Amino acid sequence: MQARILITGTSTGIGAATAREMAPGNTLCLHYNSSEREADQLHQLTDGLELLVNNAGGVVQRESIEEIEWETIEEIFTLNAFSTFMVTKLVLSLLRAGHHPQIINMTSVAMRTGSPSAVMYAASKGAVDTFTRGIAKSLAPHIRVNSIAPGVIVTPFHEKYTSEEQLEQFRAQTPLQRFAEPAEIARAVRYLYDSTFLTGATIDVNGGMYMR
Numbered sequence: 001m002q003a004r005i006l007i008t009g010t011s012t013g014i015g016a017a018t019a020r021e022m023a024p025g026n027t028l029c030l031h032y033n034s035s036e037r038e039a040d041q042l043h044q045l046t047d048g049l050e051l052l053v054n055n056a057g058g059v060v061q062r063e064s065i066e067e068i069e070w071e072t073i074e075e076i077f078t079l080n081a082f083s084t085f086m087v088t089k090l091v092l093s094l095l096r097a098g099h100h101p102q103i104i105n106m107t108s109v110a111m112r113t114g115s116p117s118a119v120m121y122a123a124s125k126g127a128v129d130t131f132t133r134g135i136a137k138s139l140a141p142h143i144r145v146n147s148i149a150p151g152v153i154v155t156p157f158h159e160k161y162t163s164e165e166q167l168e169q170f171r172a173q174t175p176l177q178r179f180a181e182p183a184e185i186a187r188a189v190r191y192l193y194d195s196t197f198l199t200g201a202t203i204d205v206n207g208g209m210y211m212r
């Protein structure tokens with residue numbers, strides 16, 4: 001069956017790769033850097049949704065807890081956590097009208113390990129991880145909800161936020177001794193999409209950077 005899929009943050013990186021992975025045979029609605037009002041307007045485009053991928057996100061700024069200002073904390077949580085909560089809420093009626101609908105949230109290995117240079121980013125992704133399990137329970141059995149926690153992926157994300165020195169440290173902490181391509185995360189989206197008995201799960205795709 002042709003699925004109707006909404007993916008946020010598809011201009012580059014993991015979102016763009018996920019769009020390419022999921023495009024064949026499906027109808028895609030792609031979002032990047034827009035407002036929540038557009039999620040409302042989605043109602044005019046489709047009468048149901050099979051998959052929502054809450055992918056848009058970013059570090060905003062690397063700062064220690066001593067330096068960070070309230071406005072920056074608000075911006076980080078708005079981009080990574082509040083947007084995920086609100087987009088989910090806004091398209092819930094479309095998902096309820098879909099066939100075997102599901103939600104996939106993009107978090108980060110940082111929410112597992114903590115991040116001294118991006119404490120609020122890691123905390124905002126932790127909020128999304130907890131949100132994932134909460135709504136997996138409250139939306140069951142009709143809607144499945146899972147998340148993916150990527151390690152270091154080669155995307156414009158690190159051009160914006162990470163120094164060469166930090167990248168070297170991340171590589172040293174990764175047993176597979178390399179970073180991943182965005183397509184390797186897109187394949188995890190496909191895996192979750194096809195895994196009909198999975199809900200409330202967090203899939204760690206991080207080259208061994210975090211194990212449990």
Ligand SMILES: NC(=O)c1ccc[n+]([C@@H]2O[C@H](COP(=O)([O-])OP(=O)(O)OC[C@H]3O[C@@H](n4cnc5c(N)ncnc54)[C@H](OP(=O)(O)O)[C@@H]3O)[C@@H](O)[C@H]2O)c1
Pocket residue numbers: 008009010011012013014015031032033034055056057058059079106107108109149150151152153154155156157158
């Ligand atoms: N790359 C990594 O190593 C890594 C690791 C762990 C988790 N992640 C997570 O994976 C997701 C995708 O990241 P990526 O690596 O693919 O980064 P990316 O290439 O920088 O893509 C980020 C996407 O989010 C969108 N976005 C950024 N700020 C936005 C805003 N204020 N409003 C709406 N959209 C906004 C961007 O849109 P515009 O281009 O239009 O601004 C872009 O499409 C993020 O949630 C990120 O936290 C990435």
